[in-house]
Amino acid sequence: MRKAGMNDKKTVSFGMALAIIFLPILVILLGGLVLRVGFLVPLMLATITASLLSIMAGFTWKEVEACIVNGVHRIIIVTCILFLVGTLIGVWIQAGVIPLFLYWGLKLLSPSMFLVSTVLICAVFSLMTGTSFGTIGTAGLALLGVGEALGFPTGLTAGAIVSGAYFGDKMSPVSDTTNLASGITGTNIFSHIGSMLYTTVPATLVALGLYWYLGLNYSGGAMPDLTPITDALSANFNRSFLLILPPIVLVILAVRGVPPLPTLVIAILVGVACAFIIQDGMTMKGMFKAATDGYAAHTGHPLVDKILSRGGLTSMSFVVFLLLIAMTLGGILEGTGALGVVVDRMTRSVTTPGGLILATLISCYLMTIGTGNGMLSIIVPARAFEKKFRDMGIQSRVLSRTLEDAVTLGIALVPYSMAAFFIVGVLKIDAMQYIPYAFVNWIVPIFSLIYGFTGFAIWKINKDAGNAPGNSPTESEA
16 A cells, blocks of 8 residues: 655555554553553554554565664664663762752752752753753652652652753753754754743743642641651761762753763762762772662661662663664654654644644654654654745744644653653653653643644744744744
8 A cells, every 4th residue: 555755765645654653552552551561562562563564555574674773773872871870870879969969858848849849950950951861860869759758649759850850851952852943943042942931931830830739738737757767868878068069060061062971971980989988888899789780778767778779770771671662663653654644644734823833733742652752753743844834934933842842841741752761760650650740741732732823922934034934033923
């Protein structure tokens, strides 16, 4: 059921494209969310389903295999980052960095404002570093422990961590997604960030209100006695102002634009140095064990042991395994052109700014759900909708904003995505525990859609001035 396309490139019919996309997704959702058997086997079955459908559509096995290789090739650097983040967590716990943040978090954060503070702390850290992964694996991990000690549900705290981490990831000028969305659409990066303020700030304020309200349910009673926890931390870890050095180094390197891999390696080495300088009885063997298998806490306090026993390179092995299979499926969906066919069909009937924003959001979510890959989910809709935005006289910063409103935030809501695998692997929770509480991620696209249909913050291209959409045209409200 295929036909020759441009340059004799194989394409699939619209019906077959729908089958290639939605039948594998149905298999994943049925196994992962309905039967709750995890995502490993459902992902494998979905990949097999997509492969068989692709062959039925006229692709050879060699072509399907090439799609798989291309999909896996995209995550080589990401895999290295994941292993380094796992190593960093183990080393920073061994060094006392994360225990220090946990100690002072228990001392300074009030239960009534804990969730709000969690969002703001993670947002600031992620805004400075441009990485949600780094934020969740460091500040987020410490705040999760504070939340457990204060009696907050793990999923609720994790949702607040994800909201803050992805706020910063979306708005930071040093974030990869921020630069990709602005670059692929030809938008000045600061014009792009300024455009995102219109949807992200009000949505975050609404989310903070929800977190404050939910936090009241866990702060109305007597304050829990946290002394045994802080005593256990004091007895097992020396506290020193030097322990803030590794996070500071991480932030400085990220702000200066140093690539993620060398940044993480340097942050790990600084953590190792702090461990040998500050902590008693540190051995090279113990450090290698923490870096490889994670830190094994034996503080005498069960909750502290649970919070701190994590990290290590091997802790990311299962996450990487899941990611490889997910990207195999994503490679097939992209390589066969199925996603492109469906997205292209969606652009044909759009006639209003509101319909254009809606179609862009749906296309982004379709790509995100289909591939689990944030970068790919920005690139394909950007290319598909760029001309449509230009033809309707809408500035490119509206397109770039919509891409991030959907993809950068939505990727963490797909339980079998790269982002979700990382969050689950680091925080040791089920994806469906945090997803309902990641309020910022849910609310921002709602504002994007409202603006599309009301015309607010939908800036028009000043054609009289001869400005291309990638420049900074004179604004005029639609």
